[in-house]
Amino acid sequence: MEAVQPNVGFVFGLFAAIIITSALLVVTLKNIFHCALALIVCLTGVAGIFVLLHAEFLAAVQVLIYVGAVSVLIIFSVMLTSNLASRRIVQTNQNALVAGFAALIFGAGALLLLKLHDIWPKAGSALPDDNVMTIGKLLMTDYMLPFEVVSVLMLAAMIGAIVLARGERS
Amino acid sequence: MTDYVSTLSIDIGLIGPELALLIAAAVILLLIFTRKADRFATAIGLIGLVVSMVLTVRQWDVKVGGFSGMVTVDQFAVLFKLLFAVASGLTLLLAERYFHAKHIARPEFTALLLVSTMGMMVMAGTTDLIVIFLGLEIMSVPLYVMAGFNRRSLESNESGIKYFIMGAFATGFLLMGIALIYGASETTDLRRIVTDFSYIATNAKLFLFTGAALMMVGFGFKVGAVPFHSWIPDVYQGAPTPVTAFFSVAPKAAGFAALLRIFAYGLKDLGALSDVWWILAVLTMTVGNILALRQENVKRMLAYSSIAHAGYMLVALAVGGADAASAVIFYLIGYTLFNLGGFTVVALLETRAGSRADFSEMAGLSKAHPYLTATLALFMFSLSGFPPTVGFFGKFYLFSAAVKGGFIWLTVIGVMNSFVSVYYYLRVVKVSYFDQIEGRFVPAPLSAGVLFVLIVTAVGTLGFGLFPDNVLEIARRAIQAFA
Numbered sequence: 001m002e003a004v005q006p007n008v009g010f011v012f013g014l015f016a017a018i019i020i021t022s023a024l025l026v027v028t029l030k031n032i033f034h035c036a037l038a039l040i041v042c043l044t045g046v047a048g049i050f051v052l053l054h055a056e057f058l059a060a061v062q063v064l065i066y067v068g069a070v071s072v073l074i075i076f077s078v079m080l081t082s083n084l085a086s087r088r089i090v091q092t093n094q095n096a097l098v099a100g101f102a103a104l105i106f107g108a109g110a111l112l113l114l115k116l117h118d119i120w121p122k123a124g125s126a127l128p129d130d131n132v133m134t135i136g137k138l139l140m141t142d143y144m145l146p147f148e149v150v151s152v153l154m155l156a157a158m159i160g161a162i163v164l165a166r167g168e169r170s
Numbered sequence: 171m172t173d174y175v176s177t178l179s180i181d182i183g184l185i186g187p188e189l190a191l192l193i194a195a196a197v198i199l200l201l202i203f204t205r206k207a208d209r210f211a212t213a214i215g216l217i218g219l220v221v222s223m224v225l226t227v228r229q230w231d232v233k234v235g236g237f238s239g240m241v242t243v244d245q246f247a248v249l250f251k252l253l254f255a256v257a258s259g260l261t262l263l264l265a266e267r268y269f270h271a272k273h274i275a276r277p278e279f280t281a282l283l284l285v286s287t288m289g290m291m292v293m294a295g296t297t298d299l300i301v302i303f304l305g306l307e308i309m310s311v312p313l314y315v316m317a318g319f320n321r322r323s324l325e326s327n328e329s330g331i332k333y334f335i336m337g338a339f340a341t342g343f344l345l346m347g348i349a350l351i352y353g354a355s356e357t358t359d360l361r362r363i364v365t366d367f368s369y370i371a372t373n374a375k376l377f378l379f380t381g382a383a384l385m386m387v388g389f390g391f392k393v394g395a396v397p398f399h400s401w402i403p404d405v406y407q408g409a410p411t412p413v414t415a416f417f418s419v420a421p422k423a424a425g426f427a428a429l430l431r432i433f434a435y436g437l438k439d440l441g442a443l444s445d446v447w448w449i450l451a452v453l454t455m456t457v458g459n460i461l462a463l464r465q466e467n468v469k470r471m472l473a474y475s476s477i478a479h480a481g482y483m484l485v486a487l488a489v490g491g492a493d494a495a496s497a498v499i500f501y502l503i504g505y506t507l508f509n510l511g512g513f514t515v516v517a518l519l520e521t522r523a524g525s526r527a528d529f530s531e532m533a534g535l536s537k538a539h540p541y542l543t544a545t546l547a548l549f550m551f552s553l554s555g556f557p558p559t560v561g562f563f564g565k566f567y568l569f570s571a572a573v574k575g576g577f578i579w580l581t582v583i584g585v586m587n588s589f590v591s592v593y594y595y596l597r598v599v600k601v602s603y604f605d606q607i608e609g610r611f612v613p614a615p616l617s618a619g620v621l622f623v624l625i626v627t628a629v630g631t632l633g634f635g636l637f638p639d640n641v642l643e644i645a646r647r648a649i650q651a652f653a
Contacts (some may be wrong), residue, residue: 142238
């Protein structure tokens with residue numbers, strides 16, 4: 001593996017550039033359909049970062065849920081809502097400058113904090129190669145109850161969506 | 171694979187109360203195609219709740235954990251589970267009458283209410299942050315739908331969507347907080363955080379603080395603390411009144427159950443948080459009370475009043491310690507009863523055609539419904555904290571714990587706020603007893619279910635006020651689970 005080890009910094013930078021560019025496009029493009037497509041690129045880039053960090057499980061979940069389900073849902077809603085896809089939208093309002101300034105201050109503050117204090121706890125050892133298998137085993141043993149309880153959440157969300165969306169009973 | 175199975179501790183009995191509600195909800199959903207499903211649904215829901223209560227009471231003397239530490243059964247959990255089940259049952263009885271009158275009867279409502287109650291139980295019966303979070307979500311998702319349940323009403327739609335967006339936003343804060351706490355402590359189990367606290371606090375203090383602050387924001391939204399209260403008035407006013415009644419008590423109690431578990435147990439040694447709670451408590455009670463003064467709509471007034479009450483309860487988190495924690499549990503028990511009672515009367519009046527539950531509509535109430543008005547007055551006295559109602563003792567225990575803890579200024583501000591609140595609570599009494607109306611007062615017919623709700627809440631408000639020591643003793647024993 002050592003021989004084909006790519007330059008991690010370079011790959012990270014590449015993904016980061018993809019993420020930031022597409023994220024900016026999401027909030028600036030005039031066509032909401034294009035925004036949704038840019039969002040897919042952005043989320044895929046995040047999945048790439050996860051792979052880079054050896055979090056293969058998270059990467060798979062990211063692709064399945066965010067790229068696969070959420071984005072498709074957004075695109076469907078755009079296409080099913082009449083005339084939304086062809087309309088030009090304005091993504092800024094009178095608060096845009098203030099919000100941008102606040103975001104800048106917060107971002108700079110967070111960066112400064114991280115430069116001054118080395119606060120992130122370091123992982124004791126590298127992740128094992130079979131970390132996906134470990135997660136699977138944990139989900140079926142220690143975390144079995146939360147895992148099962150999530151299904152109740154799904155059920156509640158499903159009933160709720162049906163109740164709100166279906167037509168009036170005659 | 172056998173080695174994994176053997177380490178599992180599956181004890182279905184531990185999650186009996188939750189399972190009873192889930193099964194009842196499932197049965198309702200399966201029977202939904204039948205005729206008169208609405209009637210069935212309420213009956214099955216009530217049976218499920220009673221079974222759940224019985225199973226919960228039987229767990230009172232049990233103190234065990236199960237499911238690899240994901241479930242904790244102790245007296246704290248039992249008490250809160252009972253409270254949720256009672257609030258849910260009373261809401262169900264109230265909702266049947268109200269929805270019938272408003273022609274929005276739908277059996278799914280009962281199923282959603284049961285699932286939401288189950289989520290609260292999950293939340294109270296664990297020391298694991300992941301499970302607390304899941305319980306909170308299972309509680310919240312049905313609540314969003316219930317707020318928007320009256321689909322023909324624009325206000326109800328607005329209520330649902332506002333609650334959903336703000337709730338989802340708050341969830342983000344909470345989850346981020348939990349992630350940071352996990353990053354600091356490498357565990358999501360509060361018991362392990364307590365054991366290793368000194369190690370964690372020295373190695374990742376900043377993390378711990380940031381995580382705690384974000385969790386404060388998340389739960390602050392849920393219990394309606396200022397400055398995270400902006401959603402409350404519109405959501406409370408727009409939602410169907412029985413749902414509002416439920417909102418104002420059960421999720422608030424669940425939020426405080428989680429807050430107590432996390433901040434009075436898990437992170438109790440994290441200093442300096444007390445000051446933050448101090449500010450939040452003062453802001454919450456003052457803003458809630460002052461804005462309540464100017465309301466012309468009773469539902470909206472009660473919404474602001476519920477913010478103010480959350481403020482009083484936050485005093486306990488600023489003070490800390492077993493006395494304050496048991497006082498806030500006592501307060502929650504009383505508050506659940508008299509606030510539900512107050513909303514029941516409002517809901518009953520709102521079943522009249524064209525009613526919007528404004529103050530002016532209450533004029534002449536005492537002539538048409540003398541007993542109902544007396545009950546309403548009792549709830550208002552309890553809300554404002556007059557003896558011998560339970561509302562008085564709730565505040566009394568809370569503020570004496572604060573004085574004992576040396577929080578003199580906080581107590582002074584709290585008591586002054588109570589005085590301010592007397593004005594708008596007694597305005598309800600004044601309008602319904604002394605104001606004249608033109609024409610005849612349209613009476614609101616009582617049903618057996620609503621009558622039962624009124625009797626339970628009124629007897630509780632008075633009875634717990636006459637024998638407060640017994641209730642406080644139960645609250646004390648619940649808190650001993652933290653020791």
